[in-house]
Amino acid sequence: METNKKMCLALFTGSVDKLTAAGVILSGAAADDMNVDIYVLLQGARAFRKDIADDASKLNMSENPEMKDEFMESLKKLNVKTWLEFFSEAKSLTNVKVHICGLAGKVWGADKLEQFVDIADDIVGIGEYITAAQEADVNLFI
């Protein structure tokens, strides 16, 4: 059996459709026991705010915005978890660390860790992202 591979995810998006896709990818990484570092950048930090994350009505769609209701309805019908549930479940199954970019937090009026959802581990600078990206086997920007 091979050793656990590393994934580095630069998560720029704060849109519910892309966050859901990121959640599905994270689930695959969790099934594969990957070590995952997520760096939450600009728009992403807004979605990770405690008062926003769980409320899809506060998040937009990156594509086909006029079909958001249909999209959300369809996910529900198919028994698909919310993006936050995907992230939390992945974190419970494998080593997932969620790092919030300090600048991004401030842009959205949140500079303390406790203003973000519980799965957020720390607030960091971009240097950490670069190091993690250099060391990762899989690099993604969503």
Add this chain to the structure above:
Amino acid sequence: MTTNELQAIEVNKSVDARGTSCPGPLLAAKKAMGEINSGDVLEVLSSDEGTKKDIPKWATKKGHEYLGTVEESGFFKIYVKKG
């Protein structure tokens, strides 16, 4: 293994992931695998088409033995022996 052999196999754990979509069945398999011992057989019930390819590949990659898949009406059963 043949369908007859698979149907006769002794299953140590069975998870019903029918009604969930990808990545539901894969994660159900991953969780269940953590609860059984090496050499035990896991049965996964799924109605998600992608699972048919996904679980065998995942199982082999993770050092388990994929035993086979049995088609039922509207779903299928995948058998994996834990490595």
